[in-house]
Amino acid sequence: MGTISNVQEGERLVGFFLVKEREVRVAANGDEYIDLLLGDETGTIPSKMWDVNDQQKAAVQRKTILKIDGTVRHFRGKKQLQINRVRIANDEDNIDIQSLVQKSTTSREELWQDLRMVIDDIQNDVYGAIIRKLFGNKEIREAFTTLPASKVMHHAYYAGLLDHVVSLCHSTLQLLAVYPHLNKDLLLTTCLLHDIGKTRTIHDAITPEYTDEGQLMGHLVMSVEMINEAAFEAGFSIQNEEVVALKHCILSQFGDADKGMGSAVSGKMPEAIFFNAIEELDAKLNALQMNKGQSEDGWQYHPMFKRKMKTDHV
Amino acid sequence: MGTISNVQEGERLVGFFLVKEREVRVAANGDEYIDLLLGDETGTIPSKMWDVNDQQKAAVQRKTILKIDGTVRHFRGKKQLQINRVRIANDEDNIDIQSLVQKSTTSREELWQDLRMVIDDIQNDVYGAIIRKLFGNKEIREAFTTLPASKVMHHAYYAGLLDHVVSLCHSTLQLLAVYPHLNKDLLLTTCLLHDIGKTRTIHDAITPEYTDEGQLMGHLVMSVEMINEAAFEAGFSIQNEEVVALKHCILSQFGDADKGMGSAVSGKMPEAIFFNAIEELDAKLNALQMNKGQSEDGWQYHPMFKRKMKTDHV
Amino acid sequence: MGTISNVQEGERLVGFFLVKEREVRVAANGDEYIDLLLGDETGTIPSKMWDVNDQQKAAVQRKTILKIDGTVRHFRGKKQLQINRVRIANDEDNIDIQSLVQKSTTSREELWQDLRMVIDDIQNDVYGAIIRKLFGNKEIREAFTTLPASKVMHHAYYAGLLDHVVSLCHSTLQLLAVYPHLNKDLLLTTCLLHDIGKTRTIHDAITPEYTDEGQLMGHLVMSVEMINEAAFEAGFSIQNEEVVALKHCILSQFGDADKGMGSAVSGKMPEAIFFNAIEELDAKLNALQMNKGQSEDGWQYHPMFKRKMKTDHV
Amino acid sequence: MGTISNVQEGERLVGFFLVKEREVRVAANGDEYIDLLLGDETGTIPSKMWDVNDQQKAAVQRKTILKIDGTVRHFRGKKQLQINRVRIANDEDNIDIQSLVQKSTTSREELWQDLRMVIDDIQNDVYGAIIRKLFGNKEIREAFTTLPASKVMHHAYYAGLLDHVVSLCHSTLQLLAVYPHLNKDLLLTTCLLHDIGKTRTIHDAITPEYTDEGQLMGHLVMSVEMINEAAFEAGFSIQNEEVVALKHCILSQFGDADKGMGSAVSGKMPEAIFFNAIEELDAKLNALQMNKGQSEDGWQYHPMFKRKMKTDHV
């Protein structure tokens, strides 16, 4: 059966789809309709429900699951799903909402196991205690293991944040063989907690949005705040030298502050320099990988790079 | 009697001076000497103590007060104090170290009274509680009312930080008459606490230095940390909407983050835009004022502006 | 009765509207229609007049007043007014065109009184004479008191320029209490005349456009030219020290020239630094204020800031 | 006989030299001396007059001519002239001060003849009248034909401004054969008057300094002011379309304003784009030419380019 990512213009598409965005509009003829962004496991496609009544307007909300029989049309430069028949999914359909969102290739469970092994590898008492406090909190753990790393840019899928963190831990462990003088526990803890604030800046793993607090504070400082809370609970001063080194690596994760990339402070320790490099690399490679196979000639415009990239090559 | 700022080349200078920096050196002839930076209430001047013995090397440290009879010479493009006679000040000299450092024009005590009146004017319970927790802490209050706002750039004198904060409060109160729709309590609290982290990033009001933690974290984030501590103690969540607004104004105090001026996040509220403008203005006007009267034609190179400025004019 | 700013999609809108832009188009079916931008006291909305004949095409021009009975529709992501009935307003309708444009909250007359009081406060003979020459010119005064300060960015409404200038005078008078060492007459004259060139760069207060000369010269240099003309008429040299200081503050009003913000020269006097700060602040706060209340969650993208801003807050 | 530019370390140098800068200093031993910058037709060299008495201090000023017998020494990375014998030149020495400054290769008189031919070639009445008013003013003509184009950067020698302008006129005339659609009279007038404001921003052709007015206004706007004065005297409006085009080309002479290169407005006409290109090229090629032959390997650091340039090549 077709999916959003592989269906061609003119083809029929039948199945269950998740409502990711919806807005009620009035058309030129005075009729109301619902503007939809629909999603399945492979991607998203815009659509419209015409001639909707008040009951339908109330029923079709974000995260509603719809069963649709439609055809793909070309509309102002983009594919759109023209609905022939539609109904709201019911309990008997027995659809798991998670089957309708994009996910990491490795399962969330496997990724969590990988992460556990990294945590067990950390010797430093301070870092160990902070990590246990944070991941021991059920609410934080739930958010951390389901949220995307960002809405659009990279690892923008269910459990994308976890996928990103596990990838960074692996990179660090591999490169420590080349740069053995770097502080392993500081680096791994930075990998694990560098985006922990995203559990407060991104809301909802299925239809993610940025919180007010997230937009006003930024996830770097919010990661620091959560580390401070954990350190305090674990009985360590937030001015402890090792805690400060950890916070420094997190606050400088986007590179030089004077280049305006988003760091709160410029990296001033070798570990901060190292972490910025592998974090940026992982985000970029994931962004390229996420968008592979979408053009005929292998070239595709990437907003992250602001140029055409050759994602499919020799 | 002459002072450092008004003494001319070739003139004699006699009095008590504070050792602000010192380093032992070996001259070309093999003799040891001490390289000094001396200060009085009006400024600083380099000097050298020749032919020093071990006892002198041990006695002359940072913050030592020296009685000197010397002459001002020209040496590689700058004035230097050539010492004719020198001795270490003793108890009988009865010199108060604070009489040998540059200070704000308004006394520390008056500034503190001004600040108290501003605090009394704040209605908001959350902000009021946080301010009382912080200024109620004797150690913080002591640092806050004696430290400079920076080592070199602006308000670089004893109690300069307090002077800067009081000036910002006055600017805010005056401009609220023009922009009455802005949130007064949020603005005044931002003025009061925007640099509170400097009490942890700058060490020693007499011979100030930046702490390791300060260089690794930056005073913006450290101000936020101190506010969080105070909010927690006062029984407010650090995610409280008003606390978040306050922290936002502080984290964006240097303007747009993507311009690389040092903000942790770009200002996104009118109060943040307002505070950035008056903070930058006060720093610039103070920097120009601090360096007035130092050139013959009224023009002088300013590192903050990276150009010659006309500080004495029509 | 509904207005452009508060009407909702699907609602009816009846009243008089000003034609702010119009263009005759040919539709896909070969019929001609007029593309309109309509305005009332609260804002603007696009519309279309279909099946127009030659007489209508000739009659409906910029500044024509139309009486319309229409319904608001959603069209390509924006509201549009669908016309049910339309006619051109006649003398009996007795509509004042000024009642159909956005205006400053304070009336033009009150603003002018405020300005007069500021002018009376200026002691300096040179500045006083230049101001009287310029505001004594009826044509300049008429333009100065009706034009917007810009077409889109800030104070983009009838008498917006006057509103902006009065606001700057108030800011200056208030802040002089904090910075009494600044030259009051120089600052107030800069406030009054910094945009005087806009009377030659912007044409027509109702449907404003930039003149050719304005685009080729910029309003900074044109303000200087008008000041020179006035100084010459008043018998002062354009190289007079006070005139030069005034022109310097105007030419540097957008901040450092090497940052490419539009200044002709970088500010090199404390007054120039001061004026740049308050001018930029007033423009930003007005831009935020102008766009308040237009989104549900209080966040809105602002072209001036190139990011989403939280204009409605705690 | 040796000259400043060709004398080697260790060699003797005897002759008349012009005092270009001087300052009285006090040495470590308490003696006063005069710090000098001496010049001849080929360049400049620092020197010191030791043990000077009050009479000598009074007599040796900027523009004083000294007869010196000295030896060239190496002092802190630079050549310095060590004076063995010195006296102030007297009338009998019969030294023309102009023989002691660097000059253009073509004589001032020939350059002026070239310029006259260009002026005669201009057909446009408005431009012709403005040019005649300005060059008809004796004071302006005297300054224009003797000043350097800048103190250090390019054409930094006696009559350098005239040399630069003549070179630009020649470039324009040559390139009009390639781009015949450009407005010849507009371009030539721009060449002739683009730096006319420098007659007010630079003071003294022999020991040039920037005036206060020049630093506060910039020579672009001052050129416009002088053109306005001339247009007014000649009976043309300063808003005349041709006058505006001329002023536009002058105000945009340093390229795009938003790149912060110093233009008051960005070039928006083909002639403005053209003039910026040839002006920048002439300045750069002259800067390279001025510094030719000063290093052994043909490579030399250039402040204008901020890198090493290969000025002597294949």
Next chain:
Amino acid sequence: MGTISNVQEGERLVGFFLVKEREVRVAANGDEYIDLLLGDETGTIPSKMWDVNDQQKAAVQRKTILKIDGTVRHFRGKKQLQINRVRIANDEDNIDIQSLVQKSTTSREELWQDLRMVIDDIQNDVYGAIIRKLFGNKEIREAFTTLPASKVMHHAYYAGLLDHVVSLCHSTLQLLAVYPHLNKDLLLTTCLLHDIGKTRTIHDAITPEYTDEGQLMGHLVMSVEMINEAAFEAGFSIQNEEVVALKHCILSQFGDADKGMGSAVSGKMPEAIFFNAIEELDAKLNALQMNKGQSEDGWQYHPMFKRKMKTDHV
């Protein structure tokens, strides 16, 4: 007869047109249509062929010539050609494809003659040999004399590259009269070969596209590669001093490398500085000339300048 550039909205347009781009689409009603970009000697216009069958879809490709009878309509802010009747051109129509593309004003043959004269003027054996090797290659010569200099920016028409190179040779020859110390043969060879790599980076003179290799290498380095091949064949080392100077001027043709304009290295020789200036000037003036006469008031937005330019003026 009407042409694409002079036809007005509502008018009929009849003639032969070249298919420059085409894509098959599915409309909202399920029908297939072909989206077209049509061109003639004066410009391009979008169009749509409705209700196309499989045979038509196969027949209408890039470079197909269509005979169309249509009417110009306004569609989403742009002109569009609404087709009334259409057929594919046949042999009897006897249409030369080159008559349907934009071309340089001077004919390709004349430009080539101009170029030959420049080549004959070069004395230097090394440069002469390299030029002969490259232009002696029939494939290179064919591409060089038919390709545009770029797809959109400047000289974006048939033989535009040749037109650009000839223009640069003329500029150089003219300016050598002003700067006779520059190396004539180096400059002319740089003009001739600076874009020779474009014969490998741009594919097809009629419907030009960038090659994969071109996007991965850039035409600067590819020009250097072709020069190396020619030098090798001609028996000269690629490290030969004159060959290196030539490659330097080509690699630095876009100005300072640290400004990110696209140069591989910053210009470090006077000839490199010179070439960058005339190349940029020629590209800009051509871009302005290409877009002349397209707006009513003479002002038009230019993507190369990122602002409105006044292309039709006094």
Next chain:
Amino acid sequence: MGTISNVQEGERLVGFFLVKEREVRVAANGDEYIDLLLGDETGTIPSKMWDVNDQQKAAVQRKTILKIDGTVRHFRGKKQLQINRVRIANDEDNIDIQSLVQKSTTSREELWQDLRMVIDDIQNDVYGAIIRKLFGNKEIREAFTTLPASKVMHHAYYAGLLDHVVSLCHSTLQLLAVYPHLNKDLLLTTCLLHDIGKTRTIHDAITPEYTDEGQLMGHLVMSVEMINEAAFEAGFSIQNEEVVALKHCILSQFGDADKGMGSAVSGKMPEAIFFNAIEELDAKLNALQMNKGQSEDGWQYHPMFKRKMKTDHV
């Protein structure tokens, strides 16, 4: 025995030293002396040989080995070696010049063995052939295994280039476990050859200098030229897709071209993005490592980062 890096001010230093730079100077008293930069295995120190005769001036050249008995003095803010006794080393001293230069911690021989293993691991025929051609050339191999990677910035020591390349190969092999979809042979070949052009841009492993050709071409393009030569000799087209991919990764090694970091083209393939990240990381970490242990408090200004870095930490 003391070495340059561990000797303290006032201490005696005796041993053999390499002359790295020398220049004959004339002192204020007229005597000639030689300004020296001396080096041993641990670093460099300036010195002066006084009262030198013609024979000494001729004998003491770059790379001369001197035996010196001296004392370390403080001179204008830096250590300097004051010579008590000095003679030129003779054959009997039997000093190997390589024992007097800084070197990689791993021996050149071991590094070469590592590199050989990487080469043997490459499967791709094209890349294998190019690598064998280049490293099979004795002259290239000799330069490649002895030169520093740069004069000052990073890996600035004997065999530093080889050290850098081996480190990059290790990083790549380690990270391929995390990013297995990347092209291993392309990445390893890029590591091996990305700086191969430095064998032509840097001259002399003992006292390295940049060649004229290197400054005019840059090592990126010169690496491409050498790869082209090798591909040609090995019978592959320089337009071969795999050769182009390799050259692309090399030309984009410094990141985005439009940021002006020195790349000839922006990276457009995942492998180019990857290589830029690990190359920059290795350079930065090495720069930090090279300068470790030189300050008391662990903080030190780094020209590469343009800020103080904390190189010695928790």
